[in-house]
Amino acid sequence: MNDAASRCPSPGLVSIKTLRSLVCPRLYQETVLHVAQQSETDSADAEHRIIECLRYLYLVSAHPASLRGQFLPVEQEIDDVWHYLILQTREYKTLCEERLPGRFFIHHRSLPYGEHRQEATREQRIEAALRWLPLYRDTFGAMDEHALPYWTMAKFLRGQMGLSLQQIADLDR
Template identity: 55%
Template sequence: MTTERMEHPPVQGRLSSDDLIELLGAPLYEEVVAHVQNSGYPEPHARRQVLECLRYLYLVSRYRDQLAGLFLPVEQHVDEVWHYLILQTREYRALCEERLPGRVLIEHRSIAYGDYQQEQPGRERTVEEALRWIPLYCREFGPFDDGALPHWTIVRFLHERMDLSLPEISALSPLSTG
């Protein structure tokens, strides 16, 4: 994969799992998957967990302006993958500053979803923020599937609690603000 390709994704805007693995590097990807498996997750779940973390980092990097300061509700186990990557200091810096589209170190700040909700003005704001990043996810990676549900808090909430189908969630548009 060339750097130019990553700066300008295909017209369809779909990054494959292989594209994401190549961004991280296959050896580090396999190392992180093994680490996740050692934490008690089966291999297929571990692989998806690492890929969803890479999707999260890609979105935060590519859409810094749109997503700055927003809570992107990934599950704790995805956050733990991010922690592991950060500890691989040299490789993490190279990923952020050389291979992700924003070319900037993505800093980490943990906040529990409950704490986030207490700090924010309410449900309307949470919905507006979710509707800012869900279309970006689908633009870059395609529609949500069953494999994404264990990793994205708001997607699972919309699916399980609000009875939205995955195609309905994937078709959500950003709310117009203003």
């Protein structure tokens, strides 16, 4: 990944280098190969997906009180990466319990969107989806074009509402 965020992150932000170091190099490369083959994409796109999955897991781990149990805010491509990591049981356990900030195992529970809709009001669903954006910005910096396609609410705000990446980053300011 050769973008500005990986070269010189702002002080206090979690860098791409730090995220990559959360998993052993062998597993990282295996995951890149798996994602590239399964999605018929190149390794650069596969790496973007892996980084966004690690960002998702990092946020869940760092903010369990506000994020645990929330409907998955990322697109299927990121969920697919998560599934692959979970299947590497030993390494996934180490990632969750020793490498991520919360130091607890992050369970995956499938919840169909229809069931999620029945459990929460429309306003609650919107608030929950928006909750991720300032946490993302404050932890990793403003979302970029590589991350945008994988975060459902950001993708909606950009594509349907016409917000710029800066406007998305500034939503709660």
